[in-house]
Amino acid sequence: MQPNPELVGVSCSLCGSNHHRLLFKKRGNFYKIPFCIVRCMRCGLVFVNPRLSDKAITVLYDDDYFKGEGFDPIARYEAGEANALQKKAEAAAVLRTAELVTGISPPMKLVDVGCGVGNMLEVASNLGYDVLGIDAAAHAVSMARRRGFNAICGKLDEIGIDRKFDVAVMTETVEHLPNPKQVVDAVHRALNPGGWFIILTGNVASLEARLFSSSWEYFKPEGHLSYFSPSTMGLLLRQFSYVRIIPFPREVARAVLRLAGAFRAPGQGSSNKGVFSFLGRHRLASRMLFNLLSSFESAGSALIVLARK
């Protein structure tokens, strides 16, 4: 652990403005120093400023991080089967929701940007997608490869990938990125026309975030550098000409999938196949349902955003 990490002052990564106001300070778990969480006065993005330098950030994602011994105690990717099952159930819920709303279905080429140890890769592969994972953390990539998945170590905006994909997934990743615009641009270029980009991240506009303020569990200012809302996520995606952007709370998706019997805890059987097959067959009805539910954007703590190229 470094006692005095290097910090860098940054402009708003969405609009470039240098005008922001301090919301609060919060101490990190790893470097044990206070960080300032600010809100951009022009676009509303909430972000850490000053933040750790790129070099200090790289140190965060060592082997200990994946054991839950780094800046984020709940990132317990090696904590055993129960934890892996939960992560896979979450990954399945995100993907099934996207299938329901967008009509995507395997076989399709899918890239998981920030694939970690490969839970989404396993879920998507089992559903029939042709998957590729990308992650900047070498330890995560080696674990994903050990599980038999094709994974590249690097950053999508730097490695210049020549393949095209029908679906790009980025779960719990965009908040970690020092340069979200560059990565979203790289995803846009990597998608086939009509391809879908699926994002999961915390929702700073949620009731939970507002109630808990600095105690909200998503505020981990060493590694979580930006905190998005439906509004700022829309601003980010519209800069890259996505033609349809659908944000809704993860908890709403869970409720709908639970109703439909598609979101099942590990080992739990499907209880409501009829509703799921109805929604599956009546795509317009499921879209209308999600559009209606998306108006409850402050519900829950996390946000799923679907964007079409």
Ligand SMILES: [Zn+2]
């Ligand atoms: Zn801004």
